[in-house]
Amino acid sequence: MSVLDLYSYLLIGLGVLFFCTGTLGLLRFPDALSRLHALAKADNLALGLVVLGLLPQASWPLGAMKLLAVWLFALLASTTVGQLVGEAIRRGDPFR
Amino acid sequence: MTPTLFADLGLLIILLGLALLITAARPAFIAVAAYMAYGLVMALAWVRLAAVDVALTEAAIGSGLTGLLLLGAVAWSQRHTQFQARRLGLRPGIPRRAGAGRGLTLLVALACGGVSAGLAWVVLTLPEPAPSQVPLVQAALPITGLGNPVTGVLLVFRAIDTLLESVVLVFALVGVWSLASDPAWGGRPRSLHVVQHSGALVLLGQLLPPVGILMGLYLFWVGADAPGGAFQGGTMLAAMWLLVLSAGLAEVPAVASRRLRLLITGGPLLFLAVGFSGWAFAAGFLGYPPAWSKPLILAIEAALTLSIAAALAMLVAGPPERPTAADPQPDPQPERNQQRGHR
Amino acid sequence: MSFPILIIETLAGGRLLVLALVLPLLGALLAFSTGGRAARRIALVTALAGLVVAAAIALQLTSSAAALDYAFGGWAPPLGVSLRADGPAVMMLVTTALVIAATMVYAGVDFQPAAGQREGRSGLVFWTLLLALWAALNAIFLGQDLFNLFVALEILTFSAVPLVCLNGRAETIGAALRYLLFALLGSVLYLLGAGLIYGAYGLLDLGLLAARIQADAGAAPPALWLALGLMTAGLMAKTAIVPLHLWLPPAHSGAPAAASAVLSALVVKGAFFVLLRLWFDLVPVPAGWLLAQMQGALGAAAILLGGVMALRQTRLKLMVAYSTVAQIGYLFLIFPLAGADAAVAFITVGVALDAGTAALTGGLLQIVSHALAKAAMFLAAGRIAARLGHDRIDDLGGVGRAMPLTLLAFGLAGLSLMGLPPSGGFAAKWLLLRAAVETGQWWWSLAILLGGLLTAGYLFRVLATALREAPDDSAIADARAGTGPAAPGPALAILLLAGLSVLLGLVPLGYWELIQIGRPGLYQPLGMVP
Numbered sequence: 017m018s019v020l021d022l023y024s025y026l027l028i029g030l031g032v033l034f035f036c037t038g039t040l041g042l043l044r045f046p047d048a049l050s051r052l053h054a055l056a057k058a059d060n061l062a063l064g065l066v067v068l069g070l071l072p073q074a075s076w077p078l079g080a081m082k083l084l085a086v087w088l089f090a091l092l093a094s095t096t097v098g099q100l101v102g103e104a105i106r107r108g109d110p111f112r
Numbered sequence: 113m114t115p116t117l118f119a120d121l122g123l124l125i126i127l128l129g130l131a132l133l134i135t136a137a138r139p140a141f142i143a144v145a146a147y148m149a150y151g152l153v154m155a156l157a158w159v160r161l162a163a164v165d166v167a168l169t170e171a172a173i174g175s176g177l178t179g180l181l182l183l184g185a186v187a188w189s190q191r192h193t194q195f196q197a198r199r200l201g202l203r204p205g206i207p208r209r210a211g212a213g214r215g216l217t218l219l220v221a222l223a224c225g226g227v228s229a230g231l232a233w234v235v236l237t238l239p240e241p242a243p244s245q246v247p248l249v250q251a252a253l254p255i256t257g258l259g260n261p262v263t264g265v266l267l268v269f270r271a272i273d274t275l276l277e278s279v280v281l282v283f284a285l286v287g288v289w290s291l292a293s294d295p296a297w298g299g300r301p302r303s304l305h306v307v308q309h310s311g312a313l314v315l316l317g318q319l320l321p322p323v324g325i326l327m328g329l330y331l332f333w334v335g336a337d338a339p340g341g342a343f344q345g346g347t348m349l350a351a352m353w354l355l356v357l358s359a360g361l362a363e364v365p366a367v368a369s370r371r372l373r374l375l376i377t378g379g380p381l382l383f384l385a386v387g388f389s390g391w392a393f394a395a396g397f398l399g400y401p402p403a404w405s406k407p408l409i410l411a412i413e414a415a416l417t418l419s420i421a422a423a424l425a426m427l428v429a430g431p432p433e434r435p436t437a438a439d440p441q442p443d444p445q446p447e448r449n450q451q452r453g454h455r
Numbered sequence: 456m457s458f459p460i461l462i463i464e465t466l467a468g469g470r471l472l473v474l475a476l477v478l479p480l481l482g483a484l485l486a487f488s489t490g491g492r493a494a495r496r497i498a499l500v501t502a503l504a505g506l507v508v509a510a511a512i513a514l515q516l517t518s519s520a521a522a523l524d525y526a527f528g529g530w531a532p533p534l535g536v537s538l539r540a541d542g543p544a545v546m547m548l549v550t551t552a553l554v555i556a557a558t559m560v561y562a563g564v565d566f567q568p569a570a571g572q573r574e575g576r577s578g579l580v581f582w583t584l585l586l587a588l589w590a591a592l593n594a595i596f597l598g599q600d601l602f603n604l605f606v607a608l609e610i611l612t613f614s615a616v617p618l619v620c621l622n623g624r625a626e627t628i629g630a631a632l633r634y635l636l637f638a639l640l641g642s643v644l645y646l647l648g649a650g651l652i653y654g655a656y657g658l659l660d661l662g663l664l665a666a667r668i669q670a671d672a673g674a675a676p677p678a679l680w681l682a683l684g685l686m687t688a689g690l691m692a693k694t695a696i697v698p699l700h701l702w703l704p705p706a707h708s709g710a711p712a713a714a715s716a717v718l719s720a721l722v723v724k725g726a727f728f729v730l731l732r733l734w735f736d737l738v739p740v741p742a743g744w745l746l747a748q749m750q751g752a753l754g755a756a757a758i759l760l761g762g763v764m765a766l767r768q769t770r771l772k773l774m775v776a777y778s779t780v781a782q783i784g785y786l787f788l789i790f791p792l793a794g795a796d797a798a799v800a801f802i803t804v805g806v807a808l809d810a811g812t813a814a815l816t817g818g819l820l821q822i823v824s825h826a827l828a829k830a831a832m833f834l835a836a837g838r839i840a841a842r843l844g845h846d847r848i849d850d851l852g853g854v855g856r857a858m859p860l861t862l863l864a865f866g867l868a869g870l871s872l873m874g875l876p877p878s879g880g881f882a883a884k885w886l887l888l889r890a891a892v893e894t895g896q897w898w899w900s901l902a903i904l905l906g907g908l909l910t911a912g913y914l915f916r917v918l919a920t921a922l923r924e925a926p927d928d929s930a931i932a933d934a935r936a937g938t939g940p941a942a943p944g945p946a947l948a949i950l951l952l953a954g955l956s957v958l959l960g961l962v963p964l965g966y967w968e969l970i971q972i973g974r975p976g977l978y979q980p981l982g983m984v985p
Contacts (some may be wrong), residue, residue, distance in 0.1 A: 099310060099311075103310055231647075243657025248533065249534065268528065269536075270535065270602075270603075271527065276607065279610065283587045286583050289580070292576055293623065294577070298573070368574060373487060373488045374488055384477065396525070397473045397477075398527045399527075
């Protein structure tokens, strides 16, 4: 196992840990806003760690750039969705 | 047990669990959420089966677009039952019965169980390796100039099926529009207007579409040689259009708009025109002259991509409604004005 | 296993098949694109062209006495998809063209946009989807590929369901939703079966599949039987055979008359035609006495239940809808009659027939005569309801005086439904009856006879009331004053349909020659060499 592989295992493992933490928050936190908080924070970080861990394994440069783009779009989407869900919760409207 | 088998087993268990949740969940919202998750996991399963074309379609249409439609239906029926029934004294659209009788439920469960058991048994008896037309497709594919056998089947060998499928979409849209009220006919669908003008959504509506449109076009373009094609690309474009529409950055076109209708029928009409030209220049209806087959197929796919995008987006937008401002007693969404008032 | 990949188009007649499928499709797309009043003009032009194409196919078929084939793009099955017009398909093509054209004449002035509007909702939806429905039906009659047939069934569903709730009232939307759910259940089961068959054989083309299934006769894989079971159940839901008929009466009676006519006359037959293809083309040996008897039992139950329910109705359109439930029942008698010991031969009207051919000819004749008669009946009921402002059977007095042509058409159509000579319905039921007697399955003849009595019961009730003088003439007189002298077109269209359904019976055995075209030895039962 090369150093790069070790690096990948480490970061992906860390990422999975953060995913688990985020999910735990989703399941255990008392209200919708804090659950949202847990998801948005932990999952974005977790995805970032997984992407960073996968970078050395991906083909350079296109594969790596695709991985980074995936993270970027996920960030953008979860930020927006977080905002929208938050606004909906504040309005007391569970669906829109 | 190899790691991949372990992962596949995990996928299977998640799929079965989600399927159970969809069936058993009482609130429709939870069932729909589980359904969307099911579609995504199913897409992963398709990737594992090396059916990337199917996976893309499952994720885009099966989970994304169908999920969106179902979610819209859930939201609408909740509003409808809560507000219409109480305030306007109307009966909800679907009578709320206490559910089917226990006998009927049992009968349905038995039938489903029987079919599942039969399928499980029969699938094990299927010949191995599975008989297929793949060698034939591979042999004939060079004639078409395409690299992706799936596109070869969809646009060359079984082009009539694809033509009819693309037309089904148009008729489904006519069916959705037919639910409009007569005075609202010709107007704009308004279901997307309910969404609040949120700064975050506007930003996303400005940032994402350039990239998303590029991605949609890429999916259509690459379809000739790799997984992708008109349905996947069209769904992507539809999603971008819906994003722009629900962010309030553009207005939903009126259903009377001839440009919109030509956009929706353009793909199938071009497909038909190329089909007829096959009588003059190729082996028959829906045949392509060998030298021209790839450019013709790309032209059809391009027009289909746009038509599918327009039709899918309009399916989500729903039937036309009368503008609420001109309506002294706004019955479609009485609470909408309330929200506007709060802001 | 080697197949020719590309085949060269040889018969010009094949192009007619493509036109039969594509012209209504093109018409529907153009009608939707242009919209407005042009939609109706496009539909009428398409109807004219479609009639010509159907007639040309029929001529070509009878003159060459061979089936017409067409492979799309020159790609032969199993790689490509093909169309095939044999005798039964052509009977259906011509019937469909006639019924749709007559319906268009009837619907001429209905569905017009309101004053000041460029385009009305119901008009655009009706003309577009009527053409779409026609394309789907032609695709079903000509289709030779299990998946292609699935797509055709889908177009049929998606164009038929909105027609049910064209008036936009809550109860018709409920009926349409129920219809949609039944139809989608049918689609899922059909698709599942088609997938299983592909998994077992790697083929979808009916002809190639039939050859393979015949080749390993007796040792068919269990997948085939499960697939056929699933597809049969699905198609039964779409055909509305008892006990899967619950969706039909509200849907067919709630739709506008022009839509009801097409739904009742043609749409349910589309699904049934696929069922015939499966059980007569795919599995040429009628499979299993028990299964055939079960299908027959459902048919008999439908005849009796539909008849009794029709007798109990107080509304004319609901009565006509329940009559459809009953008449569909006759179709399912084909399976035990053509399936069981079909080697029995007998002579009727000077022609020697085997029981299998007699049953199938009778069944197809029943499809055609019921299509013409039921379309006429629904259109007549629609005209009566439009004139009176209601369709309560007990208050139909005076209709005979006010609308003699319409009532005459209703009566003639009724003649065919009851099975009185010389109508097409009589010929159909007579052939079924003879087949039942000759094959020793007398129990089916009881259902046929009782069904005829029930039909006579509910139709005479309507006719007797309608021929009575109105208790007070004012209702009819008012209605007449309100509408003014009606244009003769619709009444003549209805009369044409009803008249044809009666005249069909004059040459009953001309059909069995037509039906045999393109089907060499198909109805030769096991063990008989053609």
